[in-house]
Each structure stands twice: as C-alpha cells, then as structure tokens.
Amino acid sequence: MQLHTRTWGEGDRLALLVHGIMADHRTWRRVGPALAGLGYRVIAVDLRGHGASGRGEYRPELYADDLVETLPRGAELAIGHSLGALALSLAVDRLKPRRAVFSDPAWYLASPEPGVGPEALARFKSAGKEQIRALNPRWEEADVDIEARTLAVWDEATALDLAPLFGRDLLPAAPVVPSLVQLADPSALIPPERAALLEERGFEVRSVAGAGHTIHRDDFEGFMASLEGWV
Template structure:
C-alpha cells in the first residue's frame, strides 16, 4: 500500500519518520523541522489507517512494514519509529537498510488481555476532548493537543483491534540489523527494565529520557533531541 508522505527540508542526508498508533506525520511537527535544520531531507509517512493514507482491510505488523518498504527510499541516513512505528521499522529495517535506526519506546511487547490490554480503550479515545488529552499529557504544548484531536478524526479505530493479534507476543528483535538506538520513556510500559537489559545484551544502545511519557518527542522535545545527539 502506497502511503501518504510529508517532507521537510532539502538536505543531502535523508531521515525517515514513522509515527505511532492514532497519530500521523503531524506528531513530528517539531522533529521534522529540527532534523531539516541539521541538513536532512525528512520524509514522514501516514501509516495505513492513519492520516491522509486512509483505512485498509487489515492491520498486521507485516502489512505496516511492507507499506513503508514500498513507500520510503532505501538507504536513508536515519530512520526513526515511535511505538507502533518502532514495531513497523523493526519489520522493515533490513529491507530499508538505513545507516542508523532509532526506536522510540517501541511496541515490541503488548500486554495480554489478562494483563489489562483492551483495544476498546484505544477506540474510546477517538472521541476524546481537548481536556482529556491535556489531562493524559500534561507536558504537551497546546499545538500538540490540537494536532491530537485532528489526527483522531482521521484515525481508523480498527487498527486497535489489529493489535490483539500480537498482544502478549515477544516482538523484540534478536539483533540490530543496523546500528540502533532505543529511547525509552521513564518509565516505559512497553519495555521493562529487564527487556531493556536484554536489548543491550543483543547489541542495541538503550537510553532513557528521564521523566518523559510514552510519546517522548512531544512530552520532552529537548530531551528527545538530546538523546539523539550523537545519532543525528
């Protein structure tokens, strides 16, 4: 599936951005321009079921990965995936072959239903109010609250039901296909300290952004960019 893309900058280096569930390219509203200022041409996708790409008939991890491989340029200098985008990038990274990859609080392990995972919680958030978004994300700028409300309007809630197919599965990569950084929220509800230690053993660099929530780049933009200092 060919995905909608948005581009910032005209630099010689190329960076790819892949958002998480319920979002679209607008989640990167500060990251994209910041990377462009550093000499990148930045390409961000809207995954299937999100943004201007629109809905699809199924939402499996391999579908998301196949889409970005079909859409994005190979051999980029940098690729960043957040949450579902981190899962997507992991499935696509060998074929995309970026020089470096960053996985931001990646969705490599979702709780089972018995552990509390409920897709209806995602679906119910489609009708969230601005006050609910602010309450859940007290460190966000007002612009991010507005973006969240707009992206929720375009988001297909069937993507949440697609998560049930891999809830409880261990989706952590066995090894980094390219030099790879994992940035974690503090705490991360997706990557436990034990899993973070295992990632380090497998060859990933792991950094925690102190005090940041799951969407690190919106919760603490400066902390997120600082964590990338020697990767960009």
C-alpha cells in the first residue's frame, strides 16, 4: 500500500519518520522541522489505518511492506516510534538506512491484565481532550489538539488486531544497520533486562530521564539530545 506522506526541508540528507499506533505524521510536528534545520529532507508517513492512508488488514509485516513500497532506500536516518519502530525493524533490511533509531519500540507486549489490552486501546478513539491531557501531563496543548484530531481519523481496528502480538517476543536478534534504542524512563515495553539483552545483541540503548512512552512529545529537548551522534 502506498502511504500518505508529509515532507519537511530540502536538505541533501534524507530522514524517515514512522509514528506509533493512534498517531499519524502530525506527531512529528517538532521533530520534522528540527531535522530539516539540521540539513535533512524529512519524510513522515501515515501508517495504514492512520491519518490519510488507506485501510485494510493490520499485521506487522504489512506495515513493514507499506514502508518499503512508499519510502526511498538508503536514507541517512530512519526513526520509528512504538508500533512504527516495530514496522521499521521489519523493513530495515530492505530500506537499508545508514542509521536507525527505535524509540520505545513495541517489541514485547506483555499479556494484558483484565480491563487493559487491545480493547481498551480501541476504546481510546472516543477520548476527549481532558482524558488525553490527563494521561499526558507533559504534552504541549498543541499536541493534545493534534491527538484529538488524529484519533478522529484513526481506525481502531489497528488496536484490536494487536491481540496476536501480546506475549510474543519480537526483539530483533541483531541490528541490521547501526541502531539506537531510545527508551522512556521507565519503559513499559523494554524493561531493564530486555534493554541489557539488546545491548548484548549490539544495539546502543539510551533512556530519556523522566519521559513517557511518546518521548518526542513528553520531552522534545530530551528526545533530540538523546540523538546526539545519530543525527
């Protein structure tokens, strides 16, 4: 599937941005221009089921195939967040960026307790700004507004179709290209023992102190600072 994209900048270097579940390219409203200011041409996608992209089946390998169909090979940098990091990790051998950053990647979803899980995520589609703000107290108001707008066009079936992933270990065996794993503090997806395993496998791992799952919205300055040497 060809995905809808948004571009910032006209630099000689290319950067790719892949958002997480429930979001779309607008989640990168500060990151895209910041990378453009560093000399990149930045392309952000809307994953299938999100934003202005098409709908269909929702499986990790299909998200990855869409990235390969849509994005150019050989970018200088590729960054994926959460579900987008999972999709990027499954496409990186074909996209072949020079460097990859996996921001709080969805590589292990623990079996959900009663009342949480795919169904709870799907119900979040109806969340209002007060609920979004309460769950994300560090977000700027612009991000709360964007989240409300992106939820309105998000297909909640993408959350329901996550069910087969719960309890599966999707940690990559090794980095395909030089790779940074950037973690929330604490990370609900990559606890310390899994972070240590990733380091053993050849990934660089950095945490952004105090940041929640959506690091680039919780602490934009901390997000960018943690990319030192990678951008």
